[in-house]
Amino acid sequence: MLNKEKCGAMLGVLSVVGVLMLGEAGVAQAEGACPAGYAMSIGDGARIHRSPDLNSPVDGIYYTEHAFRVHQFVGGTPGLPDWVNMTNDNTGVTGWVHGSMAACLGLTPPQV
Numbered sequence: 001m002l003n004k005e006k007c008g009a010m011l012g013v014l015s016v017v018g019v020l021m022l023g024e025a026g027v028a029q030a031e032g033a034c035p036a037g038y039a040m041s042i043g044d045g046a047r048i049h050r051s052p053d054l055n056s057p058v059d060g061i062y063y064t065e066h067a068f069r070v071h072q073f074v075g076g077t078p079g080l081p082d083w084v085n086m087t088n089d090n091t092g093v094t095g096w097v098h099g100s101m102a103a104c105l106g107l108t109p110p111q112v
Helices: 004-021
Strands: 029-031 038-042 046-049 058-062 068-074 083-088 093-098 102-106
Touching: 038 068, 038 083, 058 083, 058 093
Parallel strands: none
Antiparallel strands: 029 068, 038 102, 046 058, 046 093, 068 083, 083 093
């Protein structure tokens, strides 16, 4: 049975975990997926940073002919994230691409 002290301690731990889940900038991190009807586009020559910070080391470059997987968005809006965590499947480099080089673009159905 839980008493007031145990409940208070558990609440404190849950609060700390909640704050840690928000990340450094205080913005919730979510699994990366564009809204329905949209696809992620990453610009040619995008730098893949080690962390979501323009001053962090660059571990690779993404080129549009490469395949990639998106893992996570940070900040911004669902269609225009501040940062995108991705893996360049051609090189195996995983890291962060700045939102100025990535966006969810609407898919256009073929014209008949």
